[in-house]
Amino acid sequence: MRKVLLALLLTAVGLGLLLSFRSRSATGTTTALGGSALSAGASTSPTTAGAATPAASASASPSASTAASATAGTTASAAKTTSTSSGAKNGTFTGATESIPFGNVQVQAVISGGKLTNVVVLQVPDRGGYEDQIVQVAVPELKSEALSAQSANIDVVSGATYTSQGYAESLQSALDQAGL
Amino acid sequence: MALLRHAKPLMGTVFSIAAPDSVTPKTFEDAWYEACELLRRIEEIYSPFIPESPVSRIRDGRLGPADLDWQPDLSAAEAADFREVLGLCAQLRNESNGSFDAWIVGDPPNFDPCGAVKGWAAERASALLAERGVPAHLLNAGGDVRLRAQGAATWNVGVEDPHRPDHILVSVTIGEGAVATSGTRQRGSHVWDPLRHRPAEGLAQVTIVGPDLALADGYATAALAMGERARVFLTELGARGPYQGFTVDDAKGVWWTEGFEHYAPTLRGLLPRDTGPEPDLRS
Numbered sequence: 001m002r003k004v005l006l007a008l009l010l011t012a013v014g015l016g017l018l019l020s021f022r023s024r025s026a027t028g029t030t031t032a033l034g035g036s037a038l039s040a041g042a043s044t045s046p047t048t049a050g051a052a053t054p055a056a057s058a059s060a061s062p063s064a065s066t067a068a069s070a071t072a073g074t075t076a077s078a079a080k081t082t083s084t085s086s087g088a089k090n091g092t093f094t095g096a097t098e099s100i101p102f103g104n105v106q107v108q109a110v111i112s113g114g115k116l117t118n119v120v121v122l123q124v125p126d127r128g129g130y131e132d133q134i135v136q137v138a139v140p141e142l143k144s145e146a147l148s149a150q151s152a153n154i155d156v157v158s159g160a161t162y163t164s165q166g167y168a169e170s171l172q173s174a175l176d177q178a179g180l
Numbered sequence: 181m182a183l184l185r186h187a188k189p190l191m192g193t194v195f196s197i198a199a200p201d202s203v204t205p206k207t208f209e210d211a212w213y214e215a216c217e218l219l220r221r222i223e224e225i226y227s228p229f230i231p232e233s234p235v236s237r238i239r240d241g242r243l244g245p246a247d248l249d250w251q252p253d254l255s256a257a258e259a260a261d262f263r264e265v266l267g268l269c270a271q272l273r274n275e276s277n278g279s280f281d282a283w284i285v286g287d288p289p290n291f292d293p294c295g296a297v298k299g300w301a302a303e304r305a306s307a308l309l310a311e312r313g314v315p316a317h318l319l320n321a322g323g324d325v326r327l328r329a330q331g332a333a334t335w336n337v338g339v340e341d342p343h344r345p346d347h348i349l350v351s352v353t354i355g356e357g358a359v360a361t362s363g364t365r366q367r368g369s370h371v372w373d374p375l376r377h378r379p380a381e382g383l384a385q386v387t388i389v390g391p392d393l394a395l396a397d398g399y400a401t402a403a404l405a406m407g408e409r410a411r412v413f414l415t416e417l418g419a420r421g422p423y424q425g426f427t428v429d430d431a432k433g434v435w436w437t438e439g440f441e442h443y444a445p446t447l448r449g450l451l452p453r454d455t456g457p458e459p460d461l462r463s
Contacts, residue, residue, distance in 0.1 A: 155198070157348065158361040158387060159323045159340030 094122065184208045190219045191227075191298055193322030195305070199314050200333075211312035215305040215319075222301045225258060226265070228292050234262065239290050268296050268394055276402035276413065281374045289374075299360060299397035302326050306393075326393045329355035342385040343432050350426065352443045358393035362386050362400040374405070382407030384430050386414075389443045390423035399423055411435060 090111050097106045106122040184205065187196035197212055226235050234254060237243035243251065245266060248259040269282035285292035302321040309317055310328060318335055319326045327335045337359045338348035352359055363385035386403040388396040399417060403410035403425060414425035418437035426436040426444070441448045 155335045155337065156318055156320055156325050157323070157338045157340050158325050158352075158359045159342075159363065159385075 186212050188212075188216050188219075190216065191223045191301065191321075193298070194320075195219060195302070195322070196320045197309070197317055198320075199309075199317040202316070203314050207313040211309050211314045214312055215309050218308055219301055219305055222297065222304070225254070225262070226293060226297045226301075228290075228294065235291070235293065239292070265293055265297060265300060268300060268398070269293050272296060272395070272398040272402065275417075276399070276406075278375055279405045279413075280398050280402035284374050295401050296394055296398050298322070299324055299358070299392075299394035302393050303358075321393070324358070324360040324393060324397050326358050327354055327356065339387050339426065340385075342428050349428065349434070350444050350447060352387075352389055353445065354389065354443055357389060357391050358396045360388050360393060360396035360400045362397070362404045364404065382429060383410060383427050384432075385428040386410065387426040388423055389426075389440065390421075396423060399425070403427065 090113065092108055092110050094108045095106055108122055182201045183198040184201050184203070185196065185198040186209075187194055189195075195216070197215070199208060224230060225233060227233050228235050228239055230236060232253075234243060234248070234251060238245070245263075248254060248262050249256070251259065254262065272280040273282065280295065282293045282296060283289075283291050285295070298321055302319055302324065303326060306317070306319045306326040306328060309319065315328060316330045316333065317328055323340075325337055327337070329335060332355070334353050334355045337352040337354060339350050339352060339359070339361060341347040341349040342363045364381075364383070383404050383406075386400045388400040388403070390396045390399075399414075403414055406413055410425075410427060414427070414437050418424045418439045422439075424437045424440040424443065426434070426440050428434050436444070436447060
């Protein structure tokens with residue numbers, strides 16, 4: 001089960017073809033033109049699971065020009081965790097803030113009974129249509145993908161979806177903390 | 181058994197890896213680092229969005245394929261690789277009767293090997309990972325997956341439902357090989373049918389299973405561009421070799437080649453294929 005979770009979640013992530021070769025460059029260009037990133041510290045985190053939001057999630061300085069090297073893993077923190085027999089912890093885990101071309105992305109994973117039960121978006125850029133894209137398309141899709149896959153004994157998903165790399169990486173770091 | 185894993189944004193998508201934790205974390209980390217460096221270098225060479233890349237120079241006429249050996253930014257090995265990629269593009273164009281044609285991509289049409297390079301690059305990276313001590317792994321190149329296993333171990337690859345993104349349509353069980361999926365849903369009809377000079381239509385998604393990810397990905401893209409003509413192509417492809425196809429059309433019908441059932445046991449016996457209404461796995 002751990003294998004399934006891990007592989008899946010993260011792959012659901014990787015699964016997403018966010019941008020093809022072509023569209024990603026377009027994104028990068030836009031960044032250079034206008035993307036002063038959101039201040040990551042300004043997250044008003046709508047936590048749903050009672051987790052104290054990590055003051056520790058100091059943002060990586062969101063330099064606007066590092067689309068491809070956006071491994072801006074900053075600190076990530078967990079709150080209110082309990083261990084299950086499977087070794088995965090229950091609780092709410094806040095992922096690292098990841099820089100993407102239009103700003104920062106940060107998500108929170110809610111683990112219950114050793115399974116991912118919810119993904120909460122704490123921060124997304126609010127630049128134009130990008131937020132819509134992330135929130136309305138990528139996030140629900142990844143979330144459901146991750147949730148459905150873990151119940152189906154699937155290691156990875158092959159598909160044509162695309163997603164946000166920042167979302168993927170933030171979710172990954174949250175899951176790493178949970179031991180999933 | 182737990183999995184070691186990593187993810188990295190590369191080539192405009194996310195590459196991720198998972199490997200059984202029977203290898204040491206150090207071996208895993210080092211191998212992944214090398215694989216990412218390789219992918220980064222391949223992106224530098226083949227991206228049409230980097231103005232001075234060799235591919236960009238071919239696009240604007242500054243570099244001819246015959247001059248690859250004399251470029252200061254290409255090593256001899258990289259020039260040989262480049263010829264291999266050109267050969268791969270030519271093979272895909274021939275086998276698909278022009279439905280996959282890297283020389284007439286976009287408007288105005290120009291050379292763009294990206295459709296073949298991602299899978300080819302993943303093949304290279306996967307081989308490097310095996311060489312560097314990670315023989316069993318799953319390398320996911322943005323939804324196109326290269327898998328390696330040891331012994332009788334297998335991976336389960338879920339094929340997503342293009343009409344219901346939160347559902348897995350069918351599960352493919354495979355030890356060594358590749359699973360590539362091309363679709364039109366998320367990015368609209370971004371696949372161009374070069375023979376009819378219009379966006380591809382008819383099929384929502386094509387999945388190809390086979391040994392090599394570069395070919396599997398190319399066949400999937402070609403079949404998607406063919407639309408309703410894809411069945412003949414995939415049937416012939418499946419009859420002469422190991423590449424097997426599974427399609428979902430715009431009306432939610434599904435179809436697959438006979439050999440595909442080898443990888444997807446849950447499909448066995450669900451036909452008759454071609455002799456009645458197409459089965460709808462969703463019902």
